[in-house]
Amino acid sequence: MAKIAYILLCHKDPDAIILQAERLTAVGDYMAIHFDARARPEHFRKIRAALADNPNVVFAPRRVKCGWGEWSLVKATLLALEAAVGAFPRATHFYMLSGDCMAIKSAEYAHGFLDADDKDYIESFDFHESDWIKTGMKEDRLIYRHWFNERTQKRLFYASYHLQQRLGLTRRVPEDIQVMIGSQWWCLRRRTVEWILDFTRKRRDVMRFFRTTWIPDETFFQTLVRHMVPETEIEPRTLTFLMFSDYGMPVTFYNDHYHLLLSQDFLFARKISPEAKQLKARLGRLYAARDVDFQISNEGLSLFKFLTGRGRIGRRFAMRFWEAESTLGRERELMIVVCKKWHVAKRLLDQIRQVLNLPTIEYLFNEEDTDLPDLGGIQATLEKRTRHRRSLMRMLFEYYETDRLVICLDPSNLELMHDFFSDRAVTRMLEIDCQFSDDYLIGHAHRVGLAGERTPKPTLERLLPTIRNDLAYESDRIRDAGFARYARIRESATPEQNAERIADFLTIPPEQALSIARAEHLFAD
Template sequence: MATIAFILLCHKDPQGIIDQANRLTAVGDYMAIHFDARAKPADYDQIREALKDNPRVTFARKRCKCGWGEWSLVEATLHAVEAAVEAFPRATHFYMLSGDCMAIKSAEYAHELLDREEVDYIESFDFFSSGWIKTGIKEERLIYRHYLNERKHKFWFYKLMEWQKKLGLERKIPEDIQVMIGSQWWCLRRRTIEAILDFTRQRRDVMRFFRTTWIPDETFFQTLVRHLVPETEIRSRTLTFLMFTDYGMPVTFYNDHYDLLLSQDYLFARKISPEAHEIKRRLGQLYAAQGVRFQISNEGSSLFRFLTDRGRLGRRFATRFWETESSLGRERELMIVICKKWHVAKRLVERIAALTDIRVIEYLFHEGSTPLPDLGGIQSTLEKRMRHRRALMRMLFDYHGTDRMVVCLDPEGLHLLQDFCSDRARTRLLEVECDFSDDYLIGHARRVGLAGEETARASLERLLPTIRHDIAHESDRIRDAGFDNMATIRQSDSLAQNAAALAQFLSVSESTAEEILSHPHLFTD
């Protein structure tokens, strides 16, 4: 049976640390604490006094003054790990935590998960090729020596790096290691931890190298685990659920996130707000519970992106240089079917193709599998299609030898509509308004990753109004844009009403439009 020794790095909230230590050790696990040497001595004394009689808690023998991005964070972790290895010989796993982490599963669930596979859990991606670093310096973290803290001494941090660059003082990475990068929140087996400690004593050259790298807590353990452990025994993921905003700040969780956190495929979550007393109480009780069944839907990250992206709709970068003078052609007519239910639009354009001589193409800017001819590679990916959209459409007109074409777009593509409607070609729009039942919206949420098969019905019902409002908002934005030559057909309207709108859109007779719309299952889900 797995037994966990938690490695806790903390610097504040002494009562919270005491509570966390007592909760996690009450069910048979252990904890080694490193409390930042910069913190108040009275806080440290409070923690030591409160936990002195708990045999499952130990403290790092040496305390470091920790700074973000510095080697001191790795050094503090190593001190706590050494204390845990010595004090707890029966610990099978070592789990890295911070003071604001909380368990989001029971100890019973956590132990069963760790017993399931003989593996280490640590994010570990190639430093240079993975794209894990999104902003800021990259290889400079490694090839230059960093003695100052970038946040405290920003001017001198970059000045020192500039001087090293001018003097050609780049250094080589130790030849026999491949530098990896990932989250610092890991869970490693005892033998892996012991191998790392042996490595630190034997490879002083590697230790000297990492001591002056920048943000080594994202590279040190990640690199050594890959160096010491077979790839088949590594799961490149963290068991701690965390999310970051667009500004690189960790997302904080509050009392109303309890159900969301429990449904994620993780054992712990970071960060829990210090003021969220209710969720801390409930999660604390949960860790000691037995027989709890968890419904894992794992939609947290996608749901967060969905909700936060709502405020950025409609943004578009400036016109690309290759679009400046490009046009589909003044004599051409582009007809765009706008519909959120893709299967409805596909049925409609299939009928248009069968009963008219108009060329139709489905969701070419939203669906990578849309059949397209070989146009020299411009059609090969959605990214390329989007980037060269006018050129792509012009080539499709040329390839099919036609001046009239129907394409389908999702209502979220307002920037595409604005772009095509500003072209010299004649552009017509047809919005297809469908009814959206709760069951359909639930299915939609699952298809796009906002919910999983195990997401609780109560959670779905709270989410449905947001999804319904989002779909309505997309439609409102299109109407507010004031496009010319726009018609609408509605699931709730009569055949005659819809036929008149479709006839205007396609420039065909109303009888032909009625025949197109006579599909018995046009709006069926």
């Protein structure tokens, strides 16, 4: 049975630290605490006094003044690890935590999870080839020496850095080491931790290298684990659920995130708001609970991206110079059917094909497997189709030997609509206004990854109004764009009413338009 020794690095909120230690050790697990030497002495004394009689808690033998991006964070971790290894011989796993982390599963679940697979859980990706670093320094973290803190000693940090650049004072990575990178929140087996501690005593060259590496807590353990442990025994992921905003700041969780957190495929979450008293109390009780059935849906990341992306409308794909000079052709007509319910638009296109014998193409900019002819590779991926959209459309007109073509677009493709309407060709649009039941919206959430099969009902109930408003917002944006030759049919209208709009859209006689509008089960889900 797994026994976890938690390695807790903290610097504030002594009451929360005491509660966290008591909760996690109450079920037989352990904790080694390093409290930042920069923090208030009375806070440390309070923690030590409160936990003095707890046999499952140990403190790092020496406290280090910690600074973000510095070696001090790794040093503090190593001190706590050494204390834990010596004090808790029965510990099978060592789990890195901060004071802002809380368990989102029970101890029973966590122990069973770790017992099920004999692996180390640590993000460990190639430093140079991965895109883990999004902005800022990359190779310069390694090849130059960093003695100062970029946040608190900015002038000295950059003066030293630029001086080394001018003088060419670069250094080499130790030859037998492949530098890896990943999250500092890991869970390692006892054997791995003992190997690491032994390595730190033998390889002084590697220790010297990492002491002056910038942000070594993202590279030190990640590199050593990969250096010593077979790849088959490493799961390159963190067991701590955390998300970052567009500005690189950790997302904070509050009281109403309880069900969302429990449904994620992680054991802990970071960061929990200090003000989320109700959430902390519920999660605190959860760790000691037994026989809890966790329904894992794991939609947290995609849901966060969806919710934070709403309202951030910009020209992501600005017009390229070669596209500005190209055209589909003055004599051609491109007819665009816009509908969120893709099956409804596809039924309409099928009816158009049958009645008019016009070439129609379904969601070619949304579905990778849309049936398209071989056009020399330009049609191979959604990215290529979108990037070379005008060239693609010209080739389709030529392939079908037609001057009239009907395609489908999702309402979210506003940028594509703007681009096609700015072309010299005649572009028309028919938007299909559908009704959305709660069951359909739930299915939509599943299809786009906003929810999983086991997403809790309270999470879905809070999500449905947001999705409904988002669909309405997409439709409003299309109407606000003021496209010429725009028509709209509605699920709530009669076939006769819709036929008038279809006749204008396709420029066909009313009787043909009525035949299309009367398509069997057109709006059925």
